[in-house]
Amino acid sequence: MGPVRRSQGGGLGLVVVAVAAVVAVAVWLAVRGSGPLIVGYLTAPVAMTAAWYACQRIASQVKLSRPVRAFWRQISHASILLLIAAVGGAVMANNDAGMGLYTAIPNVLGIFWGMFALGRLPLGENTALGWARTLLDALTVAVAGTLIFWYVVLSFAPAGTDITARVAAGAVGVSSLVGLVIIGKAAAVPGAPVDSLALRLLAVAPVVAVVSAVMLIAGSPGPRLVVSVLGVPLVAVAFTAAAYRQRMVLARPAPVAPAAPKHRRSVWDFLPLLAVTTTAGLVITVSARQMDGRERAVIIGAVLIVVCVVARQLLGLRENKRLVRGIRTQQTELERLAMTDPLTGLANRTRFGNALTERLGAHHPATVLLIDIDDFKMINDTMGPALGDQLLYQVAQRLRQNSEVRDLPARLGGDEFAVLLDADDVETAEDAATRTLQALAEPFRVGEHHLLAHASVGVAIAGPGDSSDEVLRNADIAMYEAKAAGKAAFVRFEPRMRQDVVNHARLGSELHNAIIRHELYLLYQPVFDIVTGRLHGAEALVRWKHPVRGFVSPGDFIPVAERSGLIVPLGSWVLREACEQLARWRAEHGAGAIKAINVNVAVRQLREPGFVDEVAAVLSETGLLPGNLVVEITESSVADGRQVRETLNALHEMGVRLALDDFGTGQSSLSLLRAFPVDVLKLDKSFVDGIADGEDRGRLAVAAAVAQLAEYLQLSAVAEGIESEAQLERLREMGYRLGQGFYMAKPLPADEAGALMASDPIAVV
Structure with missing residues (x-):
């Protein structure tokens, strides 16, 4: 039986909390009478707190690269802003004026903070031209959304609606539409660092925001109340589910050679065209009321030309995307090879060193277990390098199965392995070293042979100001002490050992x-x-x-x-x-x-x-x-x-x-x-x-x-x-x-x- 994956269970529990909040609101809507509205709003802060904690936990996973951890950290910051908006909504629950500044400002800031987080992820071609295309798509949707809200949605607002509520609703709606464009582009990138399904789950948040903005301005009191109390819990469900999905993907062993992703045109690709088409219809409708026949014909012709040009550009992108997709596939494979040991599929020395450096730079706890297989040279010389490679592969699988989700096992080279622990206390470090020795003590079935492969383990706990090289050197010193003490044991580094080496x-x-x-x-x-x-x-x-x-x-x-x-x-x-x-x-x-x-x-x-x-x-x-x-x-x-x-x-x-x-x-x-x-x-x-x-x-x-x-x-x-x-x-x-x-x-x-x-x-x- 492998180690208990405690962190996975915690992620699922947070999803359950958010879903329970949605169910509680739904039940309240079904049975409520004339009681105070604040009761329906109280679950929103609870759900959003769970969302913040889920995103914060995934942001601390040492296995993830620095950009991905930064992304989830910023999503957690966006959760805090939405949590503030939820608290403001609860405080202003009995105010039927719609979306006020107490909720609008943190909502808009939260959405833009999430967009900023997404903007740090690969959105296609990492060139000036690629960024220009993304910016134009976002600008197209933003302009179209502004026109739609201004001429359509706000026209349905009841007389006397506060101008602040109008501006707030429009800002939330338009920014959410732009957020959908960015999420769609990030999710469509082959081999994206953030799981594509997790990104699609996050897309629920801007969809909810758009619906909420429309209903709060143009909806009747009943639907407006529903989206008011259900909006934030639904967003919390999206955040917790996305974080849990990312955690599940992280827990799975990485494939040795991932297949090239097949291109599928996403609905997100058509958002700019949809925006242009909608705006064109709006222009035609407005002009029909104010112009004569010949002027209307010119406007309609100009709009058709724009639509044709956009359609032509979209058709031309298909060939370009095919070429870019091949380059991206090769780039992804090269990056994988550069950070992965080809024999075992574990992280290699480069990735391990980068992860350790990032943890130390962020002042996070870190402990290194340096593992060297005892007498491996004798096995390799006696039975041949092919069987020796099989043994190393099985050792790697034992280390992977024995590691917690937050740990990073790696093969540094030859018969030398390492595990990066998210801990800095002696008890946890020594417990991990003991479990590692016990995992490797069981005989290995290699071909027709049963082999014992004991190991010597050096344990080094990072201290204040330690660099990655110092921690690895300390672990190496401790490992040699373990070998000198008789092998098949672990030794924790002590400062005196460095002086002995000197x-x-x-x-x-x-x-x-x-x-x-x-x-x-x-x-x-x-x-x-x-x-x-x-x-x-x-x-x-x-x-x-x-x-x-x-x-x-x-x-x-x-x-x-x-x-x-x-x-x-x-x-x-x-x-x-x-x-x-x-x-x-x-x-x-x-x-x-x-x-x-x-x-x-x-x-x-x-x-x-x-x-x-x-x-x-x-x-x-x-x-x-x-x-x-x-x-x-x-x-x-x-x-x-x-x-x-x-x-x-x-x-x-x-x-x-x-x-x-x-x-x-x-x-x-x-x-x-x-x-x-x-x-x-x-x-x-x-x-x-x-x-x-x-x-x-x-x-x-x-x-x-x-x-x-x-x-x-x-x-x-x-x-x-x-x-x-x-x-x-x-x-x-x-x-x-x-x-x-x-x-x-x-x-x-x-x-x-x-x-x-x-x-x-x-x-x-």
Whole structure:
């Protein structure tokens, strides 16, 4: 079950309020007696308040573009003006003078404010010629409407009707007719940003206004009362229904490739012609009363010529519209492609950045969830890019289904997604991140496979003065913190994280210089035969003595090297330096020297296409055999992807021995042994700690199982982190032959490690 669309339900409720107001007025008209008229007018402010709220809510939707949000915001402002008119109508309910200034002025202002809102939408050709045509159409209808009201409608006004009421009725009627022209043109534009049905629903408002203006001047008391009390509620129904329609369209997924809209000639296209024809009839009627036969013939002929010219122009527009329609279709498609990710149909980075910038510029709440699929490269490399694309598409659909209507999900590129939330509180942001992780935790059905695609999520809440780049950068920092913490989790950005990034960047720059200036050196952790006490091998460990900072812990600079890519040149230096040192030991100590040197290799090095050739070149230049080198890697490196596995297989076939470091800490250690050509298992220090007292039965069981597994698979087993005689004794009882740790020897400089090769075996009592 998807998330509850609360905002949709609220929109429908506002429509119900407006419709209920219309029904209430209708019932009052049917049953009213001689009671006060104000009772019938009281529902109008309630209905128009619902209309204002509906338009205001749709104006805050982050998914909508800035012009569309501005349009609905201005419609909400027009609703406020009409609300003022409704209140004025209620106050003046017992005044039968018709439409007074209290209602006319805000009504006219509301209509013109709505027309101004519509004028900001595409009305056809966005050129000077297109705007001139629109202006001429509106002017034609305005002039015709003025003449009709002046010579026809006002002629039916009762004697003694106030001049203010006449002017107000004419202004409302004419401006409403012009509003119909503008709505019609906006609704007829293919691919208009505002839904065309919503615009047609809004057209109810000017129609009601025209009818009300006519009836209030020329109608009898009964019909005049009906339109007076029903007019504003009907307009409120039109506004709330239009806003609800726009909300429903917004909630639907956008089509990947919308079909080109078919042109249908609208009734709005004939409004200017209708205005000309009506005016012509009016001219003929008026002239018939005041002119002789020949003068009337001239007037009639002139009018016919005008009608023919207008008809000819309308016929010529058909071909022009066909050409313009093709251009508009291409323009709409290009705009869609520019703002939409072609694979998933979500918003792309450009649209997401624009939406975030607009929200921040308007001082609206904003939170960004930055989502990165964990280990997607391994899936893509193992199963192919086609299946990887299918997985990304399904991830996008999960994000779309999990998002609220006011949220904006997007694909920023690769396996990186984002969601823009209309919120700035921690609880809402973290709840959204939790729901996102839960939505992605369910297996995906991709072809014939069921795949898990966990994600790491960075949460960044926009603060005062933040730019869109800063918010995205904060979310990115938090996302990397989530990955560093173990993946499949979310982390909310905190200011201290930015300082950590700055420190890492500074440390990375200094590390780059350290490699060039030879500030790095190697220590060697001896590996002993814990049965005989003889030195068996050594693990090369890189250290850094900074000229200012002093000793820099590997726990600080190794992660910086891995994140910055410096691990590749750093690892190359360690490999060559360790092999050269082993060659020197062999030349100095002969048969007493250790047989192999252990070198830690990062996954980033294994991804390098030329790594195998580099190892072969170093061995050749130092005079070592492949068997003299042990490459230590972690379990996560083995699971990285096809390129890494191919590199490891090539090293193994060359004769280089492979050691699985920190064995037992991963989630799939046993399965790795089937696919990975391992030679050595190194039991992680966490399983050695605490086994001496025998209280931690879990550690004892794992340590014993690894020893038995290595013996069964004919592998070497090395226990790491031995720090006491009791630990050494217990490991030896379990069957371990090799071990390393501070109890036997700390990491040593090259000369001290070489001295061990010439000394007697250590005591291993």
